[in-house]
Amino acid sequence: MAIVKAFRGIRPVKELASKIAALPYDVMSSDEAREMVVGNPHSFLHVDRPEIDLDPEIDVHDPKVYAKAKENLDRMIRDGEFIQDEEPCLYIYRQIMNGRSQTGIVFCASIDDYMNNIIKKHEFTRADKEQDRINHVDYCDANTGPIFLTYKEDQIASEIIDAWIQNESKRKPIYNFVAEDGITHIVWVVDNEIIIDEIVDLFKEIDYLYIADGHHRSASAVKVGLKRRAENPNYTGEEEFNYFLAVAFPDNDLMVMDYNRVVKDLNGMTKEELITKLEENFIVTKSENNVPVKPAKKHTFGMDVEGEWYLLEAKDGTFDENNPIAQLDVAILQSNVLTPILGIEDVRTSDRIDFIGGIRGIKELEKRVNSDMKIAFSMYPTEVHDIMDVADIGEVMPPKSTWFEPKLRSGLFIHELK
Structure with missing residues (x-):
């Protein structure tokens, strides 16, 4: 009430x-x-x-x-x-x-x-x-x-x-x-x-x-x-x-609009080494004609690394579909890419990561990768029911999950x- x-x-x-x-x-x-x-x-x-x-x-x-x-x-x-x-x-x-x-x-x-x-x-x-x-x-x-x-x-x-x-x-x-x-x-x-x-x-x-x-x-x-x-x-x-x-x-x-991520470096890896690691949990497809990738569905991600665009699709078993938090795209990216591969443990405090609201558009990601960052991830927007599902179980969303x-x-x- x-x-x-x-x-x-x-x-x-x-x-x-x-x-x-x-x-x-x-x-x-x-x-x-x-x-x-x-x-x-x-x-x-x-x-x-x-x-x-x-x-x-x-x-x-x-x-x-x-x-x-x-x-x-x-x-x-x-x-x-x-x-x-x-x-x-x-x-x-x-x-x-x-x-x-x-x-x-x-x-x-x-x-x-x-x-x-x-x-x-x-x-x-x-x-x-x-x-x-x-x-x-x-x-x-x-x-x-x-x-x-x-x-x-x-x-x-x-x-x-x-x-x-x-x-x-x-x-x-x-x-x-x-x-x-x-x-x-x-x-x-x-x-x-x-x-x-x-x-x-x-x-x-x-x-x-x-x-x-x-x-x-x-x-x-x-x-x-x-x-x-x-x-x-x-x-x-x-x-x-x-x-x-x-x-x-x-x-x-x-x-809810997408809330995208940009990272300053590849954690000591080459682009080829990065992609090899990503292929363990994602289907990685290079964008034809280097067209910017804006995800069209959940559990997919765009990636601009050193000026080249890729589509990442999370493989089955990469996340728990029945867990309201684990199935969030921001959580999938964090647990499978940002922490284990790029070495960013806490996105709240790391100075190697920044966040860009979708209102700024995909070009802002390209601009950052061409200036002060090495890699960008374009996200599929979190849905309102996802927010409610997390709140209903008394939990909190991962940082920077939503941009209204x-x-x-x-x-x-x-x-x-x-």
Whole structure:
């Protein structure tokens, strides 16, 4: 049973929505963020990446950075760039990318559901990244970026929710704009109390919510909520700090893109020696006319080694098909290539490997192999049901398994904790 809550969203005035809405803080560096805001003083990166308004040499974890986030947020609200809905609302958020749409409901999720595993996770988090967002949320006294959740569509309540979304989205939206990356963002406000109560009740019939993207933000939001509980021992559970900002999409709406790998060297081997080792567990086929290989099905991989493309097909018996983790392509590559052949034991800490989201395209892999890397692997995308299967058994996905597109924009919805 998932607990969801309407909230009084702080959101952009209509004429500034397209200028305020920004990509999530964690998909760019500080230098990239500084470039992205040139000519746009309204960008929400001034809140989510506030170091861009300070000395470039400052430590991004300096308390001055978080204080600047609060200062910028307060200024934008004070200057009328944002408004706040007078009554608690739900919101419908639709994104359209390359003709494909995904439509979700914006609400506040329960920190208790997170702790009780009603909201399921599939990634480990790092303490330093958690602490960064804990500080940001605590200083701003608000959730400034939504957590990307999903739920299984094959439930009766899900079907009813989907029908309701389709009906509500026939109305005129409050926002409808195309961002600089070509992705359309459309938002509707749902302020009818009867309808809100119906949706809240429907979510109580949803067994689980799953984190698709935003593990660090959700963990941090929960820890801030627990901190506020400790500071307010007489809390009732209804206070805003008991909830965090989220958007939930049905699983069949979502698209996971490939998350590719590039490696700096061949671990002391020649290309011929590498291929001989690979042939133990893979059928290795050289690409005709050196056409780049983008896998068309699971358990196959493209490989660009020193500028030559190959198709790798995992042989029978290479992996356990009944193990939700072992049968993942990222796990197959790790256990059969990266560790035993290329000598990369821990992809989280090795400086010999890098990861490239599929949104950058196959040419980015070729570019890296022709510059600072020796070998690239193009992957078949992990599927949403794979993520859910792993989360259902209480395990975590291998590092860098998923790349969701499109990304949720920050700044369209803010949830105050007070």
